[in-house]
Amino acid sequence: MDITRILPEECLCLIISLTSPVDACGSAMVSHALRSVADCDAVWEKFLPSDYKSIISGSSSSSLLSPGKRRIYIFISVSIPFSLKMSFQLKKESGKKCYMLGARALSIIWGDTPSTWKSLPESRFSEVVELKLVWWLEVKGMIDITILSYNTNYAAYLVFKLRNKRTIEFRHRAVGLHMSAESPHGKCGVCR
Amino acid sequence: MSTTVPKKITLRTADNHEFEVDEAVAMELGTVKTFFDENPDATDEPIPLPNVSSKCLSTIIEYCKFHLSLRARGNDSSSAEEEGKVYDEELIKTHDNESLVELILAVNYLNIKDMLDTLNQGVADRIKNKSVEYVRRFFGIENDYTPEEEAEIRAQYEWAFEGVDPDDD
Numbered sequence: 001m002d003i004t005r006i007l008p009e010e011c012l013c014l015i016i017s018l019t020s021p022v023d024a025c026g027s028a029m030v031s032h033a034l035r036s037v038a039d040c041d042a043v044w045e046k047f048l049p050s051d052y053k054s055i056i057s058g059s060s061s062s063s064l065l066s067p068g069k070r071r072i073y074i075f076i077s078v079s080i081p082f083s084l085k086m087s088f089q090l091k092k093e094s095g096k097k098c099y100m101l102g103a104r105a106l107s108i109i110w111g112d113t114p115s116t117w118k119s120l121p122e123s124r125f126s127e128v129v130e131l132k133l134v135w136w137l138e139v140k141g142m143i144d145i146t147i148l149s150y151n152t153n154y155a156a157y158l159v160f161k162l163r164n165k166r167t168i169e170f171r172h173r174a175v176g177l178h179m180s181a182e183s184p185h186g187k188c189g190v191c192r
Numbered sequence: 193m194s195t196t197v198p199k200k201i202t203l204r205t206a207d208n209h210e211f212e213v214d215e216a217v218a219m220e221l222g223t224v225k226t227f228f229d230e231n232p233d234a235t236d237e238p239i240p241l242p243n244v245s246s247k248c249l250s251t252i253i254e255y256c257k258f259h260l261s262l263r264a265r266g267n268d269s270s271s272a273e274e275e276g277k278v279y280d281e282e283l284i285k286t287h288d289n290e291s292l293v294e295l296i297l298a299v300n301y302l303n304i305k306d307m308l309d310t311l312n313q314g315v316a317d318r319i320k321n322k323s324v325e326y327v328r329r330f331f332g333i334e335n336d337y338t339p340e341e342e343a344e345i346r347a348q349y350e351w352a353f354e355g356v357d358p359d360d361d
Contacts, residue, residue, distance in 0.1 A: 003331035018316035025352035029324045
């Protein structure tokens with residue numbers, strides 16, 4: 001029983017769109033017939049976030065021509081610069097949206113002086129802040145949660161790099177995290 | 193509306209079995225509904241369903257009856273939703289791959305959207321996180337790629353498998 005000869009294409013399309021992007025790529029490797037289904041726009045449209053068009057147009061690489069939905073998916077699942085302060089990435093396994101705030105979008109204590117803004121080849125942002133001497137570290141960032149994926153558990157990461165081994169007294173400190181959600185009508189939820 | 197006895201509709205399967213069902217149940221079958229919408233003066237002749245076996249049709253009628261009765265209870269409780277879920281899970285569980293595909297074919301022809309979604313999801317769940325070889329066996333598909341083509345495609349889709357756990361079989 002070869003399913004690609006039995007089921008109509010729109011049915012196969014639906015089945016594959018109910019798996020995951022990684023499974024769709026696996027299906028493409030099964031046979032020619034299944035590949036033509038697994039690559040079709042109807043499948044990849046389901047995996048893309050509903051606002052993918054505005055994500056592309058909001059990114060600084062908005063010159064993307066429309067080469068098929070699968071290509072668009074691949075394109076936005078590698079990190080794309082969204083603005084100088086923010087970048088975007090689609091988690092390729094799940095199609096969930098991730099945003100990264102650059103140092104320029106954060107308020108960082110000691111971030112004014114005596115520190116320097118510089119570029120680091122390994123950073124996805126054109127500028128990072130280098131803090132030369134700090135007594136403690138406090139970083140605040142804000143993101144509009146309406147741009148995130150629904151029904152999704154998010155984790156927040158702080159990405160930093162210690163300058164050299166002489167950086168002392170940093171590794172074994174407790175880290176405090178405070179998160180709050182605000183709406184135009186006031187605070188609606190706080191967790192610590 | 194004065195009728196108290198619900199109108200019956202007779203459906204005839206590919207293997208020549210006749211099923212007499214309530215009009216409400218028959219109307220769950222999109223294809224049958226369209227037929228009556230387009231032919232309001234249709235007689236009481238049995239409606240032929242040349243793409244549906246009697247085995248499939250009896251499963252489909254059971255499904256439609258059950259979900260109709262759940263809907264008739266209205267949005268009274270989450271228990272109706274829960275019961276529907278349990279029924280759907282059981283439906284998937286009691287069908288092997290081949291009979292599931294046969295059922296999808298029939299439901300697709302009869303155009304019953306909810307049931308089709310349930311069945312498609314059932315098949316999708318069975319191939320999720322599986323290896324290419326597993327999906328081939330599952331779908332009964334012969335590998336028609338040459339080794340060169342296979343290597344080329346593997347390279348092209350490598351993006352998807354970077355940093356993802358290896359397939360389980």
